[in-house]
Amino acid sequence: MFWNKESIVEKIGKVPETLADISEDIFGGISVENDCLHRVSLSGKQDPEAPYVCRGLYRDINIEQALMYPYIDSAFSNEYAVHPTRYSFMLPYEIAGEKLKKGCRVIPPEELKERYPLAYSRIAEFRELFHHADFPLESPGYYGLHGRKMLEYVGTPRLVVTDSFRLQACYDASGKHIFEEGCGIVLKDPSRYHYVLAALNSSVARTLPAICKMENPNCGLTTPAALKRFPIAFPDDELIESLISTISRYLIYIHGQVYAAGPSEGTRNLLAFYARIVNLLVLDTYLTNDLDPRFLEILADNIPPLPEKLEYESGSGLMSTLRTRKENILDTPDFGKCRFTAEFTNILATLKNNGVW
Numbered sequence: 001m002f003w004n005k006e007s008i009v010e011k012i013g014k015v016p017e018t019l020a021d022i023s024e025d026i027f028g029g030i031s032v033e034n035d036c037l038h039r040v041s042l043s044g045k046q047d048p049e050a051p052y053v054c055r056g057l058y059r060d061i062n063i064e065q066a067l068m069y070p071y072i073d074s075a076f077s078n079e080y081a082v083h084p085t086r087y088s089f090m091l092p093y094e095i096a097g098e099k100l101k102k103g104c105r106v107i108p109p110e111e112l113k114e115r116y117p118l119a120y121s122r123i124a125e126f127r128e129l130f131h132h133a134d135f136p137l138e139s140p141g142y143y144g145l146h147g148r149k150m151l152e153y154v155g156t157p158r159l160v161v162t163d164s165f166r167l168q169a170c171y172d173a174s175g176k177h178i179f180e181e182g183c184g185i186v187l188k189d190p191s192r193y194h195y196v197l198a199a200l201n202s203s204v205a206r207t208l209p210a211i212c213k214m215e216n217p218n219c220g221l222t223t224p225a226a227l228k229r230f231p232i233a234f235p236d237d238e239l240i241e242s243l244i245s246t247i248s249r250y251l252i253y254i255h256g257q258v259y260a261a262g263p264s265e266g267t268r269n270l271l272a273f274y275a276r277i278v279n280l281l282v283l284d285t286y287l288t289n290d291l292d293p294r295f296l297e298i299l300a301d302n303i304p305p306l307p308e309k310l311e312y313e314s315g316s317g318l319m320s321t322l323r324t325r326k327e328n329i330l331d332t333p334d335f336g337k338c339r340f341t342a343e344f345t346n347i348l349a350t351l352k353n354n355g356v357w
Helices: 006-014 109-115 115-129 149-153 190-200 203-215 225-230 238-261 265-287 293-300 315-329 342-353
Strands: 023-028 039-041 053-055 060-061 067-072 085-091 093-096 104-107 158-163 169-174 181-186
Touching: 006 265, 006 342, 023 149, 023 225, 053 093, 085 093, 104 149, 109 115, 115 169, 158 190, 169 190, 169 203, 181 190, 181 225, 190 203, 190 238, 190 265, 203 265, 238 265, 238 293, 238 315, 265 315, 265 342
Parallel strands: none
Antiparallel strands: 023 181, 039 053, 039 085, 053 060, 067 085, 093 104, 158 169, 158 181
């Protein structure tokens, strides 16, 4: 079969299982009317008495840590790992429960004043400064938020999908990051987060606009409606799924190092190597299912799983190990002899020519 862009989109679009089928929930980010009230900047002064800068009050402030959450800024790349930002988000809510979906209630003004006087004082001052007298503090509506679904999943691990030039996904393992633009995805089977993460960051994801356009031309990509339609194909071979999930964890770690310390030529090369390998595995799963068995053997010999949560360790200690594994793969005598089928080579050429690879 000769593959062109249309036939690739058609093939992927016909995958019967979708993200909606394997997800517990897919939800949008929060919506705020007073963004300057809820979002603050880190002061950078490491002052425990005034760690934040209020953009509305234009001065250093302090807020109870129990109400503060890290923030995902969609203006940054958040591929695989969450890109750290200088923002934090005030969430004047009580969130409780051990289940995936938490109980959630906005804290009323009098209770907020008693339990979190710093937050209450800031809200009251903000209201006065901006002449919001028509919004009485006797009601929590002034500092309440829209986007209850997201609030109910605070503290639950999830994927977060944003759109920065193209669809990109990161894994929020703590579930504590707040985001305004984009979508959160909670899977039914937590063991498949890293596989789905790789699929969402692969070339397959770049066909989603065309798939959605055929069904709903006005549907934005980072909306629950669009992401529910995202086709999900799992490999028949457990080895391939394991390799994809493991490399996905490698990429979380490498991206985390890049976001923390900045990119170098060596890091870029390492990132490109593992991203290309995982993309090949995902594309084969969706389109051909006929990779060279020796290619898979070499990967299996050199890409062992990571210990639990090692990808979130601070420091660059794992980086040298990942470089060694890369070199071992490339130095395997018959690695260069592994060949893709003519069909798969045609797919890669088509994706590259259409700016999808």
